[in-house]
Amino acid sequence: MNNVPRDLINVRNLSVRVRATGRMLLRDVSLDVPQNRITGIIGPSGAGKSTLLKCINRLIDLVPSVHVTGEVLLDGVDVRAKSCDADDLRRRIGIVFQQPVTFHGSIARNVSFAARRLGLVDKKNEAQVVEESLRAANLWDEVKDRLHHAAHTLSVGQQQRLAIARTLAGSPDVLLMDEPTSALDAASTAIVERTILGLRKSKTILVVTHHLQQARRLADFVACLCSQDGSGTLVESGVCETVLLTPRHAETRRLVGIVG
Amino acid sequence: MKRRAFNVGFTAVAALAAAASVALFAAILGTVLWRGFDALSWSFVSEGMRAAGAEGGIVYQIAGTAILVLTAVAAAVPLAAGAGVWLVMYAGNAAKRAFEATLHAVNGIPSIVFGLLGFAFFFELLGLKKSWLAGGLLLALMILPTLVVAFVEKLRSIPQSTIHAAFGLGLRRGDVVRTVLLPQGVSGLLTGTLLGIARAAGETAPILFTAAIFSGATIPTGIADNPVLALPYHIFVLAQDSFDPAMRSGMWGTAAVLVVLVTCASALAIPLRLKIGEEAARE
Amino acid sequence: MTAVVCLAVGGAVLYLVAGSLTALRQEGWAFFTTARWSYRHGEFGAASMLFGSIAVALMALLLAVPLAIAAAVFLSEMCSRRVRVALKVAVELLAGIPSVVYGLLGVLFLRDWIAALFDRAGVDALSADTLLTAGVLLAVMVLPTIATLSDDALHAVPRVSREAARGLGLTRAETIATVVVPHAAPGLIGAVLLGFGRAVGETIAVFLVVGRADNRELSLNALFDAGQTITSKLGGSETNIAAGDPMHGSAMIALGLVLLTLVLCATLAAEGLRGRLAGAR
Numbered sequence: 001m002n003n004v005p006r007d008l009i010n011v012r013n014l015s016v017r018v019r020a021t022g023r024m025l026l027r028d029v030s031l032d033v034p035q036n037r038i039t040g041i042i043g044p045s046g047a048g049k050s051t052l053l054k055c056i057n058r059l060i061d062l063v064p065s066v067h068v069t070g071e072v073l074l075d076g077v078d079v080r081a082k083s084c085d086a087d088d089l090r091r092r093i094g095i096v097f098q099q100p101v102t103f104h105g106s107i108a109r110n111v112s113f114a115a116r117r118l119g120l121v122d123k124k125n126e127a128q129v130v131e132e133s134l135r136a137a138n139l140w141d142e143v144k145d146r147l148h149h150a151a152h153t154l155s156v157g158q159q160q161r162l163a164i165a166r167t168l169a170g171s172p173d174v175l176l177m178d179e180p181t182s183a184l185d186a187a188s189t190a191i192v193e194r195t196i197l198g199l200r201k202s203k204t205i206l207v208v209t210h211h212l213q214q215a216r217r218l219a220d221f222v223a224c225l226c227s228q229d230g231s232g233t234l235v236e237s238g239v240c241e242t243v244l245l246t247p248r249h250a251e252t253r254r255l256v257g258i259v260g
Numbered sequence: 261m262k263r264r265a266f267n268v269g270f271t272a273v274a275a276l277a278a279a280a281s282v283a284l285f286a287a288i289l290g291t292v293l294w295r296g297f298d299a300l301s302w303s304f305v306s307e308g309m310r311a312a313g314a315e316g317g318i319v320y321q322i323a324g325t326a327i328l329v330l331t332a333v334a335a336a337v338p339l340a341a342g343a344g345v346w347l348v349m350y351a352g353n354a355a356k357r358a359f360e361a362t363l364h365a366v367n368g369i370p371s372i373v374f375g376l377l378g379f380a381f382f383f384e385l386l387g388l389k390k391s392w393l394a395g396g397l398l399l400a401l402m403i404l405p406t407l408v409v410a411f412v413e414k415l416r417s418i419p420q421s422t423i424h425a426a427f428g429l430g431l432r433r434g435d436v437v438r439t440v441l442l443p444q445g446v447s448g449l450l451t452g453t454l455l456g457i458a459r460a461a462g463e464t465a466p467i468l469f470t471a472a473i474f475s476g477a478t479i480p481t482g483i484a485d486n487p488v489l490a491l492p493y494h495i496f497v498l499a500q501d502s503f504d505p506a507m508r509s510g511m512w513g514t515a516a517v518l519v520v521l522v523t524c525a526s527a528l529a530i531p532l533r534l535k536i537g538e539e540a541a542r543e
Numbered sequence: 544m545t546a547v548v549c550l551a552v553g554g555a556v557l558y559l560v561a562g563s564l565t566a567l568r569q570e571g572w573a574f575f576t577t578a579r580w581s582y583r584h585g586e587f588g589a590a591s592m593l594f595g596s597i598a599v600a601l602m603a604l605l606l607a608v609p610l611a612i613a614a615a616v617f618l619s620e621m622c623s624r625r626v627r628v629a630l631k632v633a634v635e636l637l638a639g640i641p642s643v644v645y646g647l648l649g650v651l652f653l654r655d656w657i658a659a660l661f662d663r664a665g666v667d668a669l670s671a672d673t674l675l676t677a678g679v680l681l682a683v684m685v686l687p688t689i690a691t692l693s694d695d696a697l698h699a700v701p702r703v704s705r706e707a708a709r710g711l712g713l714t715r716a717e718t719i720a721t722v723v724v725p726h727a728a729p730g731l732i733g734a735v736l737l738g739f740g741r742a743v744g745e746t747i748a749v750f751l752v753v754g755r756a757d758n759r760e761l762s763l764n765a766l767f768d769a770g771q772t773i774t775s776k777l778g779g780s781e782t783n784i785a786a787g788d789p790m791h792g793s794a795m796i797a798l799g800l801v802l803l804t805l806v807l808c809a810t811l812a813a814e815g816l817r818g819r820l821a822g823a824r
Binding site for chain 2: 613614617622632635636641642648652686687714777786802810
Binding site: 059062087090091094095100104106114227 | 623700703704705706707708709710712714715720721725726820
């Protein structure tokens with residue numbers, strides 16, 4: 001491997017505790033995420049995969065019932081420090097959820113929803129940004145003639161690609177994807193996977209998935225999160241092929257063995 | 261920077277509005293209780309009225325309100341229980357929607373219209389003159405939606421699995437109602453009743469023409485032509501002559517008693533409602 | 544049992560309609576457009592009261608809606624769960640205070656404050672029992688209703704929508720303004736409509752502070768003068784007097800029908816909007 005990418009994100013000893021019960025959603029998770037590659041996060045349900053994602057862009061701040069400790073370094077800077085502006089961070093890190101979220105208004109308005117308010121586009125280049133984002137999300141051809149139609153008239157698969165386009169409009173360096181194809185049918189899943197692969201090399205991407213096949217198709221590196229004693233812990237990580245074909249940890253073996 | 265300023269300002273405005281609303285509530289409640297406190301004494305709640313409200317106590321007003329409320333509850337609870345069970349167990353979809361629309365409509369009817377219709381029905385049609393029974397039944401109709409809604413909310417929170425299990429044991433619908441729905445739904449009915457009591461005790465308009473008079477009545481001895489005194493009506497009449505300072509004490513005292521009664525009834529319903537809300541959310 | 548209730552409601556509506564016919568047949572549309580009500584002369588034009596009812600309700604909404612929705616935003620979006628529950632309880636207890644007590648407070652306090660306001664503003668008024676007074680009092684009375692229903696509407700917006708907006712880098716205020724509130728709009732409008740219905744239907748409190756003067760002109764100036772609403776007319780002694788005379792009685796019933804129609808339309812429209820909230824998107 002001559003083109004070893006540097007690590008853009010370093011998670012160090014991240015722990016998330018539920019205040020009321022003391023239960024640890026994540027326990028002492030440390031993970032390095034290489035830049036401009038796709039890192040898959042696999043593991044059984046309830047192992048804290050979504051929680052991990054939300055810690056990276058500090059959406060976890062919206063949940064006051066948990067307490068977070070540890071570091072999350074983005075380009076060497078701890079995003080959890082007080083001096084880091086969470087809103088700005090979230091502009092630099094995009095997130096797509098399992099449930100496609102559509103806002104009120106037209107397709108075009110959805111794409112430029114945040115970009116407009118954040119001052120990233122103005123009247124002159126808005127149309128161009130909208131088109132570029134939709135192209136990158138593999139949605140342009142299907143909607144180019146009805147950009148001003150209401151966004152909720154799109155199918156679920158299209159709405160998810162719209163969500164991706166909306167995230168891309170802000171030109172984030174990092175893309176977090178929490179089970180992005182779980183709610184989609186096979187055809188839409190294929191298109192979204194193609195989109196993700198197309199964004200590789202230009203964005204650092206983390207994809208949470210519980211389909212090992214998907215991880216194999218998409219990810220360069222993979223991290224396996226499992227629930228041990230009720231808390232999510234990182235059991236193994238490394239190059240995708242290596243981990244999935246020759247897992248070293250018992251939990252990973254179990255995970256790979258179940259689905260095959 | 262502009263965005264951050266907007267964020268801060270927005271939060272401040274919202275917080276201020278919430279604080280103002282709470283302050284309003286505190287001021288209203290506080291004023292009534294503070295001023296009424298002076299007028300309250302054992303004799304105030306145990307003696308009858310003298311000098312058209314300027315002296316004496318409000319025992320017969322309390323009694324009258326109690327009679328009206330008890331009548332209303334006695335009539336409304338069985339009706340609500342039946343309606344609730346019917347809605348959840350027996351009604352088809354169309355009937356359900358029609359009934360719920362009717363409930364919403366009845367809930368929206370202004371109390372004065374209730375009073376007028378009651379007047380027309382009991383007074384003119386049935387020739388009852390002013391009667392505690394007329395007032396009580398009218399109030400029952402008014403609070404019926406509140407009871408039904410609370411009861412049905414609780415019934416709907418009973419897990420489907422429990423009901424299916426009961427049927428699976430071979431019980432028929434009537435038995436399931438008796439052994440599962442009613443026992444588990446009782447707290448909802450109780451909640452609704454408490455809320456209904458609070459509402460019935462405080463309403464003036466329905467009893468304006470049908471049941472209440474200002475003075476002269478004590479405990480009713482029959483049905484027709486047997487009006488009662490009532491706390492809200494008492495305040496209503498006194499308030500119209502508010503320029504007379506001698507009446508002030510009576511006004512505040514009565515208001516305090518009424519507010520305490522109504523707030524306590526509502527407050528008692530709260531823990532039950534919170535529990536029902538949690539159970540419903542879990543389902 | 545339930546059939547009895549439905550029949551009763553249907554019967555009541557029919558009674559109102561049938562009872563109004565005599566008066567309506569005599570007056571025709573003039574019932575709604577003429578501002579001349581004098582039962583002694585057999586004249587029944589309810590425009591003045593219609594104006595009063597709607598003016599008073601609109602004033603109440605003007606004052607209460609901004610405050611209520613702002614408070615609802617705080618309740619739903621900005622405070623912890625425990626504080627929210629406590630505040631909602633307080634708001635509901637406020638809504639439970641009997642209207643006669645509000646009327647009492649209006650008579651003993653609000654009246655004087657409005658009189659002082661008139662003095663300072665140089666408004667020449669005989670007394671402070673005016674449409675404006677009733678409007679302000681109603682604002683306080685409908686505030687809890689609108690606030691708690693608005694809070695329900697806002698709270699029903701799915702969590703993912705907020706997360707998606709924040710995830711894009713929008714601030715909390717921007718998220719609320721551009722995502723949450725638009726999403727909750729039907730429910731919010733429903734809340735306001737229900738507040739309107741309550742304000743139009745309120746009798747006792749309005750009766751005590753509105754002045755109960757008939758046949759006022761329909762103008763902005765009339766707001767600072769004594770006036771009459773449909774409810775304050777119905778709650779007064781004329782109802783008893785009308786029982787004797789068929790035409791008069793019919794006119795009063797017609798008033799009741801108008802009131803009922805207004806309130807029912809607002810209520811049913813509101814419930815429709817709020818119900819739609821549950822099914823949409």
